[in-house]
Amino acid sequence: MASDPLPSWQETGPRAALLDFVARVSDPDHADFVPAPERIAVFDNDGTLWSERPTYFQLLYARDRLNQKAGEDPALLENEVMRAVAEGDWDGAFSGGYEGLIGVVTVSHSGMTVEDFQTDVRDWLAGARHPETGRRYTDMVFAPMLELMALLRDAGFTVWIVTGGGVHFVRAFAAETYGIPPERVVGSTGPIEYRTEPGPPRIFKLPGLEFMDDGPGKPVGIDRQIGRVPIFAAGNSDGDYAMLEYVTSAPGPRFGLLVHHTDAEREFAYDRDVALGALERGLIDAEGRGWCVLDMARDWSAVWPER
């Protein structure tokens, strides 16, 4: 018998449902067989593939870079949201929703080439440590999700990330961390520009936010970049509701997975009561829509990879 493909999953419902779905759609003799090119799986990133507390890790990066720049230019912190971010006051930082964060993102995410930005993100990921766990952020990915992605790939799936995070940020580590190449990351984007001066031709990151890959933006991002409807979607917040709805209401076999953060012992426990990224409507509608709700404390035998 082959070794267990999901060793970090308990012998509970989600594990069985996932194995059953993957077996059905990849078996040419099964009525639910789906040809390999259509076997597309999409995963949200923050809170689905890695942790997201005390806030999105990308924002912790932005905070560090903001504080560096504010050392040279203290006027940056005269703005209320900027000051909240610099101080790690996340409720304050989110008081204006995503819109209010554009200024912060502009400071840390524009005014350089894509290449230079991604080098900086990798440097940060290599050195930074999570304030509570002391782990590297890339060591706070979910081991069971790495196993699930491997299971899907072994069954002929193409695995994508569809994230509210910045596309250049997530691409900077997705290949090494998840085995997902840059072209399979769909994310939020700022304006970019092709520049031939000075030096060699490069893509330059400009200020602002152009596309928010969250909520109804997720099906839009999927259409723009994938161009067909995936058959599997995983998320963890109501920002993923439209994506799961889009994926699972199309005809044929479909799988919608919601990660419910219930594990205050090993990770974090939260759903409705967070400033951004809450899960409420998804929990209410999951049963009616046939979505699988994963209870982290009950369904996973391990959360992060062993160090």
Next chain:
Amino acid sequence: MASDPLPSWQETGPRAALLDFVARVSDPDHADFVPAPERIAVFDNDGTLWSERPTYFQLLYARDRLNQKAGEDPALLENEVMRAVAEGDWDGAFSGGYEGLIGVVTVSHSGMTVEDFQTDVRDWLAGARHPETGRRYTDMVFAPMLELMALLRDAGFTVWIVTGGGVHFVRAFAAETYGIPPERVVGSTGPIEYRTEPGPPRIFKLPGLEFMDDGPGKPVGIDRQIGRVPIFAAGNSDGDYAMLEYVTSAPGPRFGLLVHHTDAEREFAYDRDVALGALERGLIDAEGRGWCVLDMARDWSAVWPER
């Protein structure tokens, strides 16, 4: 000995240069070896993978749909550019550049779901015939380019289309015609919206043009959707100049290919003197930049597939 991978290519320079490049970058023992995930090839579509005379085939589709709608609503043709398109006066149609065509594209390319639009495009492609050759448009793809794409794929390349054409239009036939799946088509886009009413959730095409994947837009489209710099680019007009420049000025082995339409006998002969899609700067700079200029009359033994 294996059979010739490029039977429609003459024993001239481009054939040898292509075979040499592909062998070098895919040979692990060669100094120019490129790991498979980085072996990305991008092709322009109109004039590079299929013909584009008397005008872009997408515009012939738009013309047919405009004339259908004008039957019910003659006011549509009160606009000058609209009337020019309806009459097949392509110089008149292009008098306002791409911008002037937005109205035409809006009539034929918005107000429906992506799915319905693509079904309509496929229906049109199945029935329509080219005014001069009597061929189906999908029978006016270039046989040598189909061979080249197969050669690249056999050598571990991932082959993409990066087109000024509409992304939904090209995706409607790229899989069947070129073996290129929807997610590997980068193109121009109009605004789209996720709608759950009425009926099942769908992506809906809205009026207007959001992103023109031409000129400096091509490197932008490549960054957005591919996220790394390809090592091979093929085009046929100055709208591909920035793409070839972006691809071939990055370090490492690179290949830039320009298709020069020189074959009035078998296809069409044109370069500088066309209203849209001219090739002038590329021809001037090709030698200095090390780009391979393909002379269709000299370098191809066949143009379209045999019927």
